[in-house]
Amino acid sequence: MLSRNLATWGFLLLALMAALYANQAQHPVWKEQSYLYETFHTADGRLMYRYQGEVLPVDGLVAYQDSPLRQVNLDRLQEEPAVKRQWVEKQDGQIMLLQADFHYGIWSLLPAFVTIALCLICREPIVALLAGIVTGAFLIGQFDIVDKVLIPSLGTQSAAAILVLYLWLLGGLTGIWAKTGAAQAFAQTMTRHFVRGPRSAKLVTWLLGAMFFQGGTISTVLVGTTVRPIADKAGVSHEELSYVVDSTASPIAVVLAFNAWPAYVQAFIFVPGVAFLATEADRIAFFFDSIPFSFYAILAVLGTLLMSLNIFTFSGKRLRKAHERAAKTGQLDAPSARPMSSGELHKVQVPAHYQANMWEFLLPLLLLLGIAVGTFMWLGSPKVNWAFGTALVVASAIALCKGMSLENLLDGFGDGLKSVVVASVVLMLAITIGGISKQIGGGLYLIDLLGETIPFWALPVILQLITMVIAFSTGTSWGTYAIAFPLAMPLAWMITQDQQLANPELYMAICFATVLNGSVYGDQCSPISDSTILSSMTTGCDLMDHVKSQLFPAGLAASAAALLWTCATFFAL
Structure with missing residues (x-):
């Protein structure tokens, strides 16, 4: 130490x-950056442009060849340019915004x-x-x-929205579910009626992982703590159980993204001049449009389902041997294992007089899904805050109507906030480091270094490998997003322009998915990730047994995803 x-x-x-x-x-090092926006003339002849949903005037238009922000002029500079932004018109009549950025x-x-x-x-x-x-x-x-870096970063509207959603709404809802015992009642009902042996126990665990689609620690704690007693009784090895719990946490949250993920990620993928990333609604829609390219998450969830059905073709010998050991000897852990004890982790403290009911969990969850999916279908962007806010109010109202005291309800709400405080701190710091990375030109440097040398078909796999390493090293996918997206998205856009790809939005969606999924893989397999540790702890599995046993199936899914991403890039030609 x-x-x-x-x-x-x-x-x-x-x-x-x-x-x-x-x-x-x-x-x-100052670099010329050009951005195209939608420009138009108003009825009175004023030239305007659209930026993040707002209509703003185009001021000070000059000829491109006269601009001091051309690269040939920036190369002669010995100090900071006097003008950093300027609207220019090229000889062909194209109007664009020139900007002097640096790295x-x-x-x-x-x-x-x-x-x-x-x-x-x-x-x-x-x-x-x-x-x-x-x-x-x-x-x-x-x-x-503090005053010049942290406060300006955390005082933005996007940071406040993430904090409200993740800390108050999501944390509060899970806290109330824990206080009322609603989530546990639902899980116990599922297991009591459907578990008949090891296979059905694993299948119920997989289904619960899909139902608790918020990802990360929330999913692993809820699923792991509720299914372990039934899975132990059914004879499921702890390696298998921890793998199902972990592999249906973050991967399912990427596929069923009606949660806090799009609201958080969209803040890092704005690229000036890219129309389909212009507004927050555009970026959230882009997230959902990219879900079909989340090949790793899809394959990880499907591979876990196959193993839950006792089909071990893609699971590797460690999980297969663990299954055989439990079936033949009844030993749920390897002889040399040192299982992590779940202890009092998230122990349910339902008031003595209160009788939990599965509908207290199911009704708010259905409302959450209905509002999120409905607003996505009718408005083009899921109103996740509306969904979680409604679910929180309904869950609270049901508990109060059933006789829970306001004091107990607020205790549950407070416990829920406490459970996500550390994760919220990580999110806030991740937002800040993402902003600093943009400010000092990390992405611009990579563009300058690699933009003209990387073949378009190689970038997705390169981004996948980089994010896998970062997330494995840091133990956090959300922190990796803040580091990687400000570097990756401008680089991907530059390649679409330099190599003249016919479908830049498709190519950007593929690159976006590689960063998203590479980060999930690294987080899932990292021994220092909170979701990995909690998956082991709640299921009673040895930490390194869990890490080693899931490396093969996760690695196989990541390899197959890399091949699919590489093939998919050719559709962007």
């Missing part, structure tokens, strides 16, 4: 010194590198993300971390 602490502090000190050195020694060369990747490296050293995502933020701030010469 002492050596790890020394390594952490030593590395952090070196990182901060490197950031300060880069701030003094590396001058910004610090390879130093622009320093915050991401520090974040990943520190996670490998200290295995604490919060420490790693905070260190990446401080390093990025020092790199741009900003030393007032």
